[in-house]
Each structure stands twice: as structure tokens, then as C-alpha cells.
Amino acid sequence: MTLDGKVGLFFVIDGRIKLHTCPLAEAEIGERFRNYPESHDAVWQRKYANKYHVDYDYFPRGRIVYNNTAKLYTLYYDSCATKEATELVAQYPNGKCIMERDEHYQCAKCNKDYII
Ligand SMILES: [Zn+2]
Numbered sequence: 130m131t132l133d134g135k136v137g138l139f140f141v142i143d144g145r146i147k148l149h150t151c152p153l154a155e156a157e158i159g160e161r162f163r164n165y166p167e168s169h170d171a172v173w174q175r176k177y178a179n180k181y182h183v184d185y186d187y188f189p190r191g192r193i194v195y196n197n198t199a200k201l202y203t204l205y206y207d208s209c210a211t212k213e214a215t216e217l218v219a220q221y222p223n224g225k226c227i228m229e230r231d232e233h234y235q236c237a238k239c240n241k242d243y244i245i
Pocket residue numbers: 188189207208209210235236237238239240
């Protein structure tokens with residue numbers, strides 16, 4: 130399986146990757162990046178909220194965007210989802226997807242101030 134040509138976002142729930150992607154042609158076009166059109170919150174509400182009864186930022190999460198200028202993907206991820214992030218990067222051609230930690234993506238475990 131390849132993810133080349135796709136952007137998306139993901140959650141890691143109990144060690145399983147829940148990935149949502151769309152083709153670049155359907156991505157939201159920003160100044161620098163093409164982005165999956167939905168927010169984590171929106172996807173969470175639609176697909177998982179009823180099942181897990183926690184907020185969208187409870188589990189580790191991340192996002193894969195496409196840099197229009199560099200013609201490269203960047204995968205932003207929560208530091209405790211390094212293993213899963215690495216697995217996703219491996220589904221892009223060699224060197225086409227860069228992994229980057231993002232402080233913005235913190236789950237309940239990583240965020241000391243998290244209130245359930
Ligand atoms: Zn975390």
C-alpha cells in the first residue's frame with residue numbers, strides 16, 4: 130500500500146492507527162500546504178466520539194500535509210506515537226515524507242494540563 134498522492138490525519142487508539150486520507154486533488158489548498166479538509170475534532174465527532182466518550186485530543190494524533198513548494202509531505206505527530214508515525218512515513222516513497230514532532234499534537238498522557 131502506498132500513501133503517495135494523499136494527505137490525511139490520524140489517531141492512534143490502543144496501538145492501532147486510525148487513518149483518514151484524501152487525494153491531493155481534494156485537499157484544501159493553503160498558501161504553503163495542501164491539507165486534509167477536516168479537523169481532528171470534526172472527524173472525531175463523526176466517527177469516534179460515540180464509541181470512546183472522550184474528546185478528540187485524548188488519544189495521540191497527527192496530520193500529514195503536502196508542501197506545495199518543496200513537493201514533499203510532512204507528517205506532524207504526537208511524540209508518543211513515534212512508532213505509528215514511522216510506519217506511516219514508510220508508506221511514502223523514500224525521502225518524500227518528513228517526520229516532524231509538533232507540540233500542538235499532545236494527547237492526554239503528554240499534556241500535563243489535560244483535564245478529562
Ligand atoms: Zn501523547
